[in-house]
Amino acid sequence: MSVNIEPTWHDKLTSEFDKPYFQNLIQFVRAEYKSHRCYPPGKQIFSAFDHTPFDKVKVVIIGQDPYHGPGQANGLCFSVADGIPHPPSLQNIFLELKNDLGIEVPQSGNLERWASQGVLLLNATLTVRAHTAGSHQNKGWEKFTDAVIERLSSEREGLVFLLWGGYAKKKGAKVNGAKHTVLASGHPSPLSANRGYWFGNQHFSKTNEYLKQIGNATIEW
Numbered sequence: 001m002s003v004n005i006e007p008t009w010h011d012k013l014t015s016e017f018d019k020p021y022f023q024n025l026i027q028f029v030r031a032e033y034k035s036h037r038c039y040p041p042g043k044q045i046f047s048a049f050d051h052t053p054f055d056k057v058k059v060v061i062i063g064q065d066p067y068h069g070p071g072q073a074n075g076l077c078f079s080v081a082d083g084i085p086h087p088p089s090l091q092n093i094f095l096e097l098k099n100d101l102g103i104e105v106p107q108s109g110n111l112e113r114w115a116s117q118g119v120l121l122l123n124a125t126l127t128v129r130a131h132t133a134g135s136h137q138n139k140g141w142e143k144f145t146d147a148v149i150e151r152l153s154s155e156r157e158g159l160v161f162l163l164w165g166g167y168a169k170k171k172g173a174k175v176n177g178a179k180h181t182v183l184a185s186g187h188p189s190p191l192s193a194n195r196g197y198w199f200g201n202q203h204f205s206k207t208n209e210y211l212k213q214i215g216n217a218t219i220e221w
Contacts, residue, residue, distance in 0.1 A: 005049050006046070006049045008055055025140030044073075048115065060119075062163060089187070092190065125145075126144075149174070162207070
C-alpha cells in the first residue's frame with residue numbers, strides 16, 4: 001500500500017502499511033472523510049512525520065486525539081493552526097514554559113517551530129470526526145503509533161520522551177529507559193493542572209539539560 005509520508009518514516013514503517021489492520025484503518029479513514037467532516041485536513045494527517053524525519057527526532061511528546069473543533073487540528077499534538085485561540089491544555093503548556101524558562105506566551109499556538117527542531121508531536125490517534133472526541137479510536141491508529149514509538153525506542157538512542165498524563169504514560173511504558181530519558185507528569189489539561197500534577201514539572205529545561213549533556217543542540221521552545 002502506498003502511503004504519502006516522509007521518506008525516512010516510510011522506510012521504517014513500510015512493514016506496517018501492508019498489515020491487514022492498517023489496510024482496514026485506511027479504508028475506514030477514507031470512508032469517514034468522504035461521509036463526515038473530519039480533522040485534521042487529509043494532507044495533514046501525517047504532518048508530525050513530515051515535519052520531523054526519523055533520524056532528526058530528539059524529543060517525543062505523546063498526545064491522544066486531534067482537536068475536533070473547526071480549524072484547530074494541524075496534525076501535531078497539542079498544536080493549533082495559526083490564528084486559532086489556544087485550547088486550555090496548550091495554554092497550560094505555555095504557562096509552564098514561562099514558569100520554567102521565562103519564555104513569554106507566543107501569539108500563535110502552531111508548534112511547527114518545535115517540530116522542525118526535532119520534537120515529534122505524536123497523537124496516538126491521527127484523525128477524528130468533527131465535534132466527536134474519540135470517534136476514531138480503536139480503529140488501528142493506536143497500533144500504528146505503538147509501532148512508531150517502538151521503532152524510535154529500539155533504533156535510536158538519547159531521545160527524550162515526554163509523557164503527560166496517564167494515557168501517555170501507558171503508551172510510552174515500553175520505551176527503553178536505559179537508552180533514552182523518560183520524563184512523566186500529569187496532563188496539562190485544566191483538570192490535572194489545577195490539581196498540581198502539571199505545573200512545576202520543568203520538562204522543558206530538563207529536556208534541554210539532557211540534550212546538552214549528550215552533545216545535542218537544545219530546543220528553542
